[in-house]
Amino acid sequence: MIYLIRHGETSLNREKKFYGSLDVSLNETGINQSQQIAEKLKNVPFSTIYVSQLQRTLETAEIIRAKKKYCVVPEFNEKSFGLWEGLTAYQIEASYSKEWQAWLDAPLDRTPPKAEVFExxxxxxxxxxxxxxxxxxxxxxxxxxIVGHLGVLRVLDHYFNGYLTDFWSSDYRQGMYTMYHYENNCYQLEGRNK
Structure with a gap:
């Protein structure tokens, strides 16, 4: 079984800022969310835990499985938002109004200034x-x-479902987990815990 978990809340989540590649720690709410998931999954004998290189996934994994070794997967780092990192939507709109509107119109096709291309x-x-x-x-x-970031988990969810689901509808709120069964190169959604 593959368990997908979004890292716990950070101060930048709370402030509604774009911060894909910024390396920030969990806030108190994020720690509590991770502890709640740890309690729910305490009897699952994970053979491997995969995390990105960013602190928020490492901290979440450490709370869920203290003293367990983790496999760091750099490919699971969140998408960089370039010059928009650390800014709210209002700040972006004020400073990059043309680019912001273009991105809102086609977020998978338009790239913010100096950001990572979605593809x-x-x-x-x-x-x-x-x-x-x-x-x-x-x-x-x-x-x-897999303890990941919202963008990463949406890419995985979209892939697991054969690209048949809407990318933006994947629900990976902090404090929940999703389970997929993997066999013969196929994924089957087993459930979501909220």
Whole structure:
């Protein structure tokens, strides 16, 4: 079983800022969310825990499985928003009104100034999951945990569902988890815990 979890809340989440590649820690709410998930998953014998290189996923994983080794997957780092990092939507609109409107009209096709192109981001996330699939091929019944970022989890969810679901409708709120069964290169949604 593959468990997907979004990292706990940070101060920049609370402030509604874009911060994909900024490396920030969990706030008190994020710590509490992670502790609640840890309690819900305490009996799951995870064979491997995968995290990005960013502190918020590492901290979430440490709370869920203290003293367990983690496999850092750089491909699971969140998408960079370039010059928009650390800004709210209002600040972006005030400083980059033309680029902001273009991005709102086509967010998967338009790239903010100095940001990572969405297709490049998507490709690297898929390269990351391909490495995990290669490991799961020999043991599809293993329970693994991926602690990720909203953009990364949406890419994975879209891929797991054969690109048949709406990218933006993937619900990965902090404090919840989603389970997928993986076998014979196919994914089956097993449930979401809210």
């Amino acid at each position: 490049s981001f998507k490709q690297r996330v898929l390269e990351g999951i391909a490495k995990i699939e290669a490991r799961l091929a020999g043991n599809p019944e293993a329970d693994i945990l």
